[in-house]
Amino acid sequence: MAKQDKKEKFYLTTPIYYPSGKWHLGHCYTTVYGDAIARFKRMEGYDVYYLTGTDEHGQKIEKRATEAGTTPKAFVDGLVEEIKKLWQELDVSYTKFIRTTDKDHVAAVQKIFKRLYDKGDIYKSKYKGKYCTPCEAFWTESQLHDGKCPDCGREVQDAEEESYFFRLGKYAPRIRKLLTETDFLRPESRINEMVNNFIDAGLEDLAVSRTSFTWGVPVEFDPGHIVYVWIDALSNYITALGYDGENFSADTAKYWPADLHLMAKEIVRFHTIIWPAILMALDLPLPKHVVAHGWLLFGGDKMSKSKGNVVDPFVLSARYGKDALRYYLLRAMPFGADGAYTGETFLTRINADLCNDLGNLVRRTGKMNVQYFGGTVTRGKAGKEDGAMTAQIDALYGEVAAEMNDYKPQRALEKIFDLIGAANKYIDCTQPWVLSKTGDTERLREVLYVLDEAIRVAGTLLLPFIPETAGKILGSLGLQCPERNGNLRFGGVKEYHVREIDALFPRLNVEKELEELEKLAQANAPKEKKSENETKADKAKENKTLGNKQSNAPCCEDKNMETENEREYITIDDFCKVQLRVAEVLACEKVEKADKLLKLTLKVGEETRTVVSGIAKHYTPEEMVGKRVVLVANLKPRVMRGIESCGMILCASQGDKLVLVTPEAAIDSGAEVC
Ligand code: MSP
Numbered sequence: 001m002a003k004q005d006k007k008e009k010f011y012l013t014t015p016i017y018y019p020s021g022k023w024h025l026g027h028c029y030t031t032v033y034g035d036a037i038a039r040f041k042r043m044e045g046y047d048v049y050y051l052t053g054t055d056e057h058g059q060k061i062e063k064r065a066t067e068a069g070t071t072p073k074a075f076v077d078g079l080v081e082e083i084k085k086l087w088q089e090l091d092v093s094y095t096k097f098i099r100t101t102d103k104d105h106v107a108a109v110q111k112i113f114k115r116l117y118d119k120g121d122i123y124k125s126k127y128k129g130k131y132c133t134p135c136e137a138f139w140t141e142s143q144l145h146d147g148k149c150p151d152c153g154r155e156v157q158d159a160e161e162e163s164y165f166f167r168l169g170k171y172a173p174r175i176r177k178l179l180t181e182t183d184f185l186r187p188e189s190r191i192n193e194m195v196n197n198f199i200d201a202g203l204e205d206l207a208v209s210r211t212s213f214t215w216g217v218p219v220e221f222d223p224g225h226i227v228y229v230w231i232d233a234l235s236n237y238i239t240a241l242g243y244d245g246e247n248f249s250a251d252t253a254k255y256w257p258a259d260l261h262l263m264a265k266e267i268v269r270f271h272t273i274i275w276p277a278i279l280m281a282l283d284l285p286l287p288k289h290v291v292a293h294g295w296l297l298f299g300g301d302k303m304s305k306s307k308g309n310v311v312d313p314f315v316l317s318a319r320y321g322k323d324a325l326r327y328y329l330l331r332a333m334p335f336g337a338d339g340a341y342t343g344e345t346f347l348t349r350i351n352a353d354l355c356n357d358l359g360n361l362v363r364r365t366g367k368m369n370v371q372y373f374g375g376t377v378t379r380g381k382a383g384k385e386d387g388a389m390t391a392q393i394d395a396l397y398g399e400v401a402a403e404m405n406d407y408k409p410q411r412a413l414e415k416i417f418d419l420i421g422a423a424n425k426y427i428d429c430t431q432p433w434v435l436s437k438t439g440d441t442e443r444l445r446e447v448l449y450v451l452d453e454a455i456r457v458a459g460t461l462l463l464p465f466i467p468e469t470a471g472k473i474l475g476s477l478g479l480q481c482p483e484r485n486g487n488l489r490f491g492g493v494k495e496y497h498v499r500e501i502d503a504l505f506p507r508l509n510v511e512k513e514l515e516e517l518e519k520l521a522q523a524n525a526p527k528e529k530k531s532e533n534e535t536k537a538d539k540a541k542e543n544k545t546l547g548n549k550q551s552n553a554p555c556c557e558d559k560n561m562e563t564e565n566e567r568e569y570i571t572i573d574d575f576c577k578v579q580l581r582v583a584e585v586l587a588c589e590k591v592e593k594a595d596k597l598l599k600l601t602l603k604v605g606e607e608t609r610t611v612v613s614g615i616a617k618h619y620t621p622e623e624m625v626g627k628r629v630v631l632v633a634n635l636k637p638r639v640m641r642g643i644e645s646c647g648m649i650l651c652a653s654q655g656d657k658l659v660l661v662t663p664e665a666a667i668d669s670g671a672e673v674c
Contacts, residue, residue: 010046011255012038013237015263016053016098019061019079023086025311025329025341026264026296032329033293033409034262035092039464040404040412043485049255051240052087053098054080055233057226062215072215073101086313090322091467098240100217100232109235110220111245112282113164113208113227121167121281124222127207131159145656164209164225171277172203178276178286185272185290186407187336190265194272206274234275237261238284258287260407265292265336291407294338296329311341315520323466324350324505330409330465343517347510354469355505357420358458361427362504365451366476368432369498372444375478377452377496380445389426389450390490392419393457397488400461413465416458423454452477452496457488469504476501580673581605582663583631583649588621591641599643600624604631605670612645618658630661630673 014034017027031052038050056076065075080099087094098105116122129138132149139149139156149156176199178184179191209225210216216226235243241256242249248256261271271290279286298311317325328346331353333339369375396419403412426447435444459473463481471481478497486492583602591597596614598621611631615624630650637646650661663671 007045007047009255009259010038010041010048011051011241011258012041012048012260012262013051013258015267016055016100016233016236017083018058019054019056019076019083021079021082023083023313024298025313025316025325026298028086028090028313028325029296029329029332030262030264030293031087031092031094032090032326035090035094036326036330036409036464037260037262037404037407038093039467040401043464043483044401045484049095049241049252050093051096051098051237052092052094053096053236053240054083054100055229055236056080056099056101057216057232058229059210059213059215062213065215076101089314089317090326096240098236100236102239104242104244105236105239106217108239108244109217109227109232112235112243112278113217113231114220115245116166116278116281117164117221119281121170122164122208123167125163125165127159127161127163127165129159130156132156162211162225163207164219164222165205166208166231166274166277166281168206168274168277169203171280172199174280175199175203175273175276179272183289184276184286185268185292187292189336190268190272190292194269198269198273203273230270230274231278234270234278237275237287243284257285259289261287261290262407263290263292264295266295268292289407292336294333294336296332297338297340316346319516320350320508321468321505323469324354327354327413327466331413332410334410335406335408343514344510347508347513350505351508351510353417354466355503355507357417357424358469358473359504361420361424361451362455362473362476362501364427365423365448365455366498366500369448369452369496370500372432372436372448375496375498377445377448377498378494379449380447381440381442382446383430383443385426385430386446386450389422389454392422393450393454393490396457396461397485404464409465412461416461416465419454419458423451423458426454427451449496450490452498453490453493456493457490460485460488472501472504577634578632579634580650581631581633582667582669582671582673583611583629583633583647584669585624585627585629588624590616590621591643594641597641598624600649602629602631602647602649603669604633605668607670609646610643611647611649612640612643613649615649615651615658615660618651619660627660628663628667628669630663 012034014030034050034052038048041048054076056072061072061076065072068075076099084097087097100106100109113122127138129140130144130149131138132152132154138159138161143150144156145153147156148154176195179194179199185191185194206228208228208231209219209222210228211224211226214226216229217232219225219227237258238248238256241252243256247253261275263271268290276286313325328349331349332341369377396415399415400412403409403415430447432444432447435441435447455473456477456479459470459477460482462470462473467481474481476499477493478499479493581604583604585600586603586608587601589599591599591612594616596616598613598616598619600611600613602609602611632648632650635647637644639645651658652661653659663673
């Protein structure tokens, strides 16, 4: 419930962004999500400190600046201004914007590093691994694919580099406990991922300095070394509160530990393994919660993929309004899961929820208030339709608070829109226009009062999500935006002075808007496309792999995600074009001079055909005979090593592992896989 008397602190952080200059809608997600929570907590009476900022060091920035013919600092300065504008555009109410180039942050990171070194938790050693020169990336043996660079597929060389290491392994048991015995990390699926893939796989010490570039925080006592970007970046959560390696600032010390670190799923490992270990080494209290959301994926309509700007938040916000964008984002993803952006879902949601449900309710009700009572409405005579409605109004705050305190804005919005939907139905069944005709003024007044109350409670609870619109809604009821939640029970306001307002959200012609967005996309599409190899090499270079000896998880930046984001969806019709059939392997032999290929003779119903498959490293010809496999039956035939291959058999692969996909129970060859 509301913290009315004593202000409890709530320290919330979202990731600090790479100033890459390509802000897309996905980038806005964490920060808007954080903003909704920050606003809600403030409304509940908490003393909220909401931190965001920029993560400005590293090789990638250094390289981009050089390409742009400028210094890294000048390069990031421009981009930081842009991201600040974006947060302003989206009404993000952060308390502090930290930059990792801030002088006090840099000095504090140096002190933190020195402190860990003095304590013996950081030591100097040699990094040994495999090095991919074009990608400038180090890999461990187990990360290689077929002995080659997992990013670009090229040969790697043995390499050694002097580096400082953090004794991450030493903290493994405490981190395991933290993850498995507390509610530190959510959703739960992420716990298993961290424990199984990283901790139980063996936590190796972490390389925490680099010598191959200079744009970063120099190790104070060994200036040829630059502090690993993730140590630099994660430290922002404490340096923002004035932590200098010893103490916090007197006025902000109270905010540590963080109550919530919010982020997308690919950077959970840094926040739940490396970050707690650093804090343990610094003898600082640990953050209370880490919540990882999914990714907003882009694809599935013609506006996606490499056309970038249609999902440029500046473009969408300018055209449809900041609240449309905030609302879309906050409803886009169920807790922990991914969501998919398409222009159509975006526009449809604005029309259905904001224009139809919310907009119509406010407009219709406002109009009737003015028409029937000159805008002044008080209590009247209760009716049989009221009980359910007033109960729903009464319950809403509790329901929304429960969801928001569980960090589920999507669910909270669902609850609010349930009430909005119910209020629209209430209008339909009470039929105020009939009451006005029959002269039942008392009943009519009560109906409008109930509706005003529904709009007030919903509008107040919408403030954290769509602040500008919620302000307009409350204004239409003659109310100010409350700083706190106030009285959100039915009957909380006794008298309304309502005025009509313009439509909150204009109705969009989805077809036409899709065309407009397509035009914008065309106008802003990148002119040249890099070759696949160039792109892969670029991505790999950005991958600060040296930072971790043992993991092949996406270690930094959003590059892995962009691959995901640009995923092209197919329709069911596209899928139906693929004919999948069960096939029985009648015969199998090795293909001469091809150590990876097997030639299979398959029975597919009545038909027999030959397929060449690259599975020789995983299955012997003997093992294959008699197996039932899944065949892509209508794949264009292709000649491989002089053999015409008529189809492809399906396998599942994971790292070096490859297994056949087979029917789960006996079924005739030729059976359709659907
Ligand atoms: N600099 C690091 C964070 C360091 S925190 C100590 C970083 N920056 S980022 O710019 O790549 O990403 C910022 C945030 O945006 C991250 O939480 C990232 O996961 C999130 N997202 C980027 N693209 C996204 C989507 N498509 N969908 C949802 N979130 C996305 O990571």
